[in-house]
Amino acid sequence: MKHATIIDIAKKLRISPSTVSRALSNHPDIKLETKERIRRTAKAMLYSPNPIAKSLKISQTTTIGVIVPEIKHDFFSSAISGMEEVAYRSGYTIILCQSNENFERERINVETMIHHRVAGVIVSITQQTKRGTHFQDLLKRKIPLVFFDRVPGGVRASKVVINDYQSAFDAVSYLIGRGYKKIAHFGGPRELDICVQRWNGYIDAMKKQRLPVLKEFVRTGGLQEQNGYLSMDALIREHKIPDAVFAVNDPVAVGAFQRIGEAGLRIPGDIAIMGFSNNRITGLVDPPLTTVDQPSFLMGSTAAEILIETIEKRVTAPKTVILPAKLIVRGST
Amino acid sequence: MKHATIIDIAKKLRISPSTVSRALSNHPDIKLETKERIRRTAKAMLYSPNPIAKSLKISQTTTIGVIVPEIKHDFFSSAISGMEEVAYRSGYTIILCQSNENFERERINVETMIHHRVAGVIVSITQQTKRGTHFQDLLKRKIPLVFFDRVPGGVRASKVVINDYQSAFDAVSYLIGRGYKKIAHFGGPRELDICVQRWNGYIDAMKKQRLPVLKEFVRTGGLQEQNGYLSMDALIREHKIPDAVFAVNDPVAVGAFQRIGEAGLRIPGDIAIMGFSNNRITGLVDPPLTTVDQPSFLMGSTAAEILIETIEKRVTAPKTVILPAKLIVRGST
């Protein structure tokens, strides 16, 4: 049960392997009739090219590397799904690594990608990632690179994002419009650009409406559920109860949501709550959470599209795509 | 910015590439001193072996292929996470495909894996998959194969599963113990063994307690949320309201959950509901859903462990691992 090779075809037809190779890649040097003959027998022999041999020769593969902080996170898994979809259609395959929110591991993942001679890589960075030096290694080797959602500063690569600042601004403005005044913000790590953007959106919306930004109402932490839980917990212990909470993302919102429930407070009666991303969960809790819809699948698929385009067309100018996000109003506000 | 090769090292040290190769793979033929010298310069030159060249030579890679129906499904993404974890530790990388619950695409995915000369593959099959002929192609090529959760009949390969029959039996027995009598079952496609097992568990638990199994209360459909929604919808329209619903999985349970809520019925007052898998969501809806905890991450990691073991130790006897599932009682029953 061995694979048929170009050489096998050549032998059977008593011609040279190079002719077979050229015929199969539709090289103009080969006569049409010969091409046909070769194609037919190739099909008959169930020939399929050996991608490894080809990769070795041209030192470039047809796989694209994907590095995300956590596969099982709703947002990432559906983004990956989007990537796989366009990769599949374009004849690429995906090799997947997760950094586990760990900078060192992210560095190693990048190395793994380089060793595997991937054609390009798509990354969403770690919460810990401050420097982008390991990404420079990719650029030095001219390996196309696309970031999505979580992008680092100072790396000259394409990006697929939403307008975090504007979305946050709009979201908070909406809260203010509904009459909430003491609005807290549970933000993420300041290293992550998306967190800073959302934070800025919050601040500016408050300022615009001349509402005070109270220090105790602005808390930063991680991006996990527990962080939201703990932030809310702190507020409750300190008896500083806000009108509303604008969380940096859905897990944080859900964490706060749980703590509020445990405290016997009502949503949105006592505290309104707003998330960010439109994870599946937000529509199912009671009351369902108002959130900002982040088109995860679409972000993944566009990231893959841009990547493949740069791989194949050899476009070099980095490109930034800003996808639309939409406020989803539900019962929690 | 080229990669250093074995030849570069050889040249610098004025020895032959073969010696370098052997030294680096710790071959006993090479003198210790020479090995040391080679290792030092290899490190100094930032040498890293070219996996593609090696793969071509030994016609075997160090990547493992993963095929799942849907990446974004909670259960699968966390299983993948588990696989990635052990793959990472063992020096393997993962190439990922999703079949989108489509048989033909699954077949193509398997082919892709073969072309890429993966060292082994892990699969959870499609709802549509009735025949396992495409998996035979893997076995014929002696490519190790491990199924998890959704396993096909008649393919001689390792499997990682839970005891679906017993878990379902226990779950339904628990419902009966709580006093529910008119228990409906929303089952999945009969092609999938797990669905049959859970269905049988349901039937036998009912029979054991001498409860009638009413035809109209046993419905089959897909595994998605909408299927649960529609099944519940049908029951409501026909005015056949059960005491309790045992759903084949969590999405189906959640679908039913939503329809019940829309009908203004209370959970568990009017209808109790029980899911299967312990997806993240089930703990967050209100009331939280009773369900069977299926250790997704663990299933993924053991699948990967078994696979790597068979790859490296060349064990050929297929192995079946049954992981423990646990009933999680929450507010919905």
Add this chain to the structure above:
DNA sequence: CACTTTTCCGCAAACGTTTGCAGAAAAAGC
């Protein structure tokens, strides 16, 4: 018909490894 141009194909090297085999150098045996 003799020359030039075009068309088509094959030779051989290359990509970076691994590995069987041969053989030089060193050590051991007598």
Add this chain to the structure above:
DNA sequence: GCTTTTTCTGCAAACGTTTGCGGAAAAGTG
């Protein structure tokens, strides 16, 4: 000192492609 054994290293082929170059055959030109 000479043969035998052991220890170590190198040669060269192989894995399956791609591709620059050269050249034979066919076609075109005068």
